[in-house]
Amino acid sequence: MDKLFDLVVIGAGPGGISAAVEASIAGVDNNKIVVLEKSDAHNETVRKFYKHGKRVDVDWNGIKAEFHGHLSFEQGSKEEYIKQFDDIIEKYNLRVVYNHHVYAVEKKDDGIFEIGADKELGVIRAKKVVIAIGVMGKPNKPSYKFPAKIRSVLNFNLDKVQPNEKVMIVGGGDTAGEYAYGLVDMNLGCEVTLNYRKPEITRMNPTNKEIVERYIAEGKIKSKLGVDVEDVEATEDGKVKVNFKDGTSEIYDRVVYALGGTTPTEFLQNCGIKMRDKWTAEHDPKTLETNVEGMYVVGDVVEGAQSIAVAINHGYAAALDLAKKL
Numbered sequence: 606m607d608k609l610f611d612l613v614v615i616g617a618g619p620g621g622i623s624a625a626v627e628a629s630i631a632g633v634d635n636n637k638i639v640v641l642e643k644s645d646a647h648n649e650t651v652r653k654f655y656k657h658g659k660r661v662d663v664d665w666n667g668i669k670a671e672f673h674g675h676l677s678f679e680q681g682s683k684e685e686y687i688k689q690f691d692d693i694i695e696k697y698n699l700r701v702v703y704n705h706h707v708y709a710v711e712k713k714d715d716g717i718f719e720i721g722a723d724k725e726l727g728v729i730r731a732k733k734v735v736i737a738i739g740v741m742g743k744p745n746k747p748s749y750k751f752p753a754k755i756r757s758v759l760n761f762n763l764d765k766v767q768p769n770e771k772v773m774i775v776g777g778g779d780t781a782g783e784y785a786y787g788l789v790d791m792n793l794g795c796e797v798t799l800n801y802r803k804p805e806i807t808r809m810n811p812t813n814k815e816i817v818e819r820y821i822a823e824g825k826i827k828s829k830l831g832v833d834v835e836d837v838e839a840t841e842d843g844k845v846k847v848n849f850k851d852g853t854s855e856i857y858d859r860v861v862y863a864l865g866g867t868t869p870t871e872f873l874q875n876c877g878i879k880m881r882d883k884w885t886a887e888h889d890p891k892t893l894e895t896n897v898e899g900m901y902v903v904g905d906v907v908e909g910a911q912s913i914a915v916a917i918n919h920g921y922a923a924a925l926d927l928a929k930k931l
């Protein structure tokens with residue numbers, strides 16, 4: 606492939622796909638745009654962390670969606686959402702290279718970026734770079750240690766849950782709520798407990814809050830609200846003994862943490878981007894350009910978890926700016 610691109614986008618989530626498509630619409634030669642994605646399909650965060658059939662909300666995280674550019678999406682299931690992005694990639698003839706994990710981006714003296722990855726493609730060079738890698742590469746963990754013996758049953762999504770297990774979901778946001786009632790609705794015969802350190806559900810959207818509260822009232826979800834976890838231990842037979850801060854303990858087959866993700870500060874700093882704090886990359890809020898001229902950040906990586914609509918809008922803003930400057 607032509608190794609000097611006008612635009613290399615890192616990450617094929619909504620932010621990265623939007624940036625690439627909008628750049629093409631804004632006049633950047635489509636043959637000079639490439640998206641590098643570490644997994645074998647686009648929207649890895651949605652595929653990996655959204656439960657099967659999840660309703661993908663357009664308004665999310667308390668953010669009312671308004672789309673500024675040419676891309677948007679309709680509320681529907683996880684599978685319908687993925688199909689909408691399949692169609693976008695096809696419609697705009699977007700080149701996405703999968704299984705291409707980018708480890709570093711370096712700006713050379715001639716102002717061209719070199720993008721280092723673990724593939725045999727050699728070094729890819731670009732005039733402009735958009736970083737759209739999200740925050741779910743590193744899901745948030747609690748502060749206590751995970752004993753090695755039970756690491757396989759301390760998870761960050763529902764993928765490994767088996768029928769009839771006793772499962773505790775930890776977290777107070779929408780994801781925790783959706784995992785808890787979603788697991789009940791899967792009819793696997795699991796006993797589902799929702800644990801959150803605060804006594805009230807305050808961080809879920811009204812729909813999720815209503816379902817979770819109703820399921821708790823109906824006994825479908827066991828509530829362990831208002832108490833934090835001190836630590837976890839392995840039992841002799843490989844189960845999880847959860848010790849709560851109120852002195853009580855309970856044994857579960859599996860614990861699933863839904864605590865969001867962490868900004869990949871190391872990656873950003875290795876690219877030369879300054880951090881304002883541990884979540885926020887230095888950027889111009891209008892253009893998303895960072896302190897490194899020609900390098901942009903879009904989506905969750907900008908200042909922590911937001912929403913698909915925000916990522917799509919970021920992609921548009923960055924594309925307009927970089928297309929103008931090429």
Ligand SMILES: Cc1cc2nc3c(=O)[nH]c(=O)nc-3n(C[C@H](O)[C@H](O)[C@H](O)COP(=O)(O)OP(=O)(O)OC[C@H]3O[C@@H](n4cnc5c(N)ncnc54)[C@H](O)[C@@H]3O)c2cc1C
Nearest residue numbers: 616618619620643649650662665707738739904905912913
């Ligand atoms: C369980 C859950 C439910 C959610 N539900 C909703 C919802 O209903 N509605 C909503 O609007 N938002 C929802 N969100 C939030 C939404 O998923 C994010 O805000 C959105 O995906 C951010 O988009 P992004 O493009 O910034 O990053 P991501 O979607 O995280 O995409 C990043 C992409 O970059 C790739 N990548 C990462 N590192 C590298 C690398 N080094 N090299 C190459 N590729 C890399 C990843 O594989 C991934 O495909 C939810 C989040 C979670 C975790």
